[in-house]
Amino acid sequence: MNAPDRYERFVVPEGTKKVSYERDTKIINAASFTVEREDHTIGNILRMQLHRDDNVLFAGYKLPHPLKYKIIVRIHTTSQSSPMQAYNQAINDLDKELDHLKNAFEAELANRPGQY
């Protein structure tokens, strides 16, 4: 009866930004990114990729509530970098990793005669 629509889980409501950025008020080079309509799929790969960055002092994400369809990614970096730079680089690196994965998978498929 009053159940929320199922699409609310993955459709960003109008007038809401997919990613919003909020600088920490007390710590320099620390910030929180609120990502709407995302979950552990994105949160965890981003966090692990950020951990590979030497300039990142802290990276974590949380899903504040199972019925609030957003995640909060918190990043603290050294003065050599900035949360925004680290965030962008993590996404770029993951993107390139997936490109590589796609090519590697297609190459494997091409190696199998009789298929494709």
Added chain:
Amino acid sequence: MESVSYQRFPKIKIREMKDDYLKFELRETDASMANALRRVMIAEVPTIAIDLVEIEVNSSVLNDEFIAHRLGLIPLTSERAMGMRFSRDCDACDGDGQCEYCSVEFHLRAKCITDQTLDVTSKDLYSSDHAVIPVDFSDPSDANDPFDHTETQRGIIIVKLRRGQELRLRAIARKGIGKDHAKWSPAATVTFMYEPEIHINEDLMETLTLEEKLSWIESSPTKVFDIDKVTQQVVVVDPEAYTYDDEVIKKAEAMGKRGLIDIRAKEDSFIFTVESTGAVKASQLVLNAIEILKQKLDAVRLSDDTVEADDQFGELGVHMRGG
């Protein structure tokens, strides 16, 4: 500004491939990537499934919504799904018409006129699009006899009709994802496990008698170890059968042979098993998952106005901090 890259270069090796089954190794990446791929395959790779049903006549024993639900669960061939639009963001239609970009129409007409019970199956569904049809599970090797009406030949049973009963309906299939409803999930199962690394301490093993060795081998619930008939040595026959149950380790300790065996999970190697519902090929499912994950990552990039807003705020921030 861009400095060093922290990109990884994962390796893939396909072990076994069928249309609806795939087993492959994924190496040199971490569990977060393996799990993201698994999650995307289950819940975010789109397929096509019946979403709207208009029943004209239904005098069967099942009620209308029961039949509508069963129709929704029938897997439809969805190679087209990646290129289709979600009906909610289709500009060309109001979302429930016969729009070629976002929906496929089906018709079903069945009436039983004999004393023989009539099975209404997925084969009775007529599609408006030859590329989107109910998945055919019949085994080609059984298809030699055209008059052979065995279970595998007839598709998925929707309802059974007795004399005089009739079912007539129109259904609209749409693109969707498993997150919305499980009927849109292209995956039957997707699992991954860490590759185990098993080392037997041969010196310690040689202190065991043959009976002890056999009873130790028997302590594993899955057949991981065996005894070499010639040398009477314990050998690993199938490391991947190991379920990380620790039984052999406990057994070794109980026998007073701590350190007899060392089993480690290689944290950057995964063995994936992908089973498809038939909506897309298992290999295509993996490729689609990679593509979807890329799209998701692209969507979470910072927008330019966010960056600009911060630049202004940044200068202000420096002032506030008394720079």
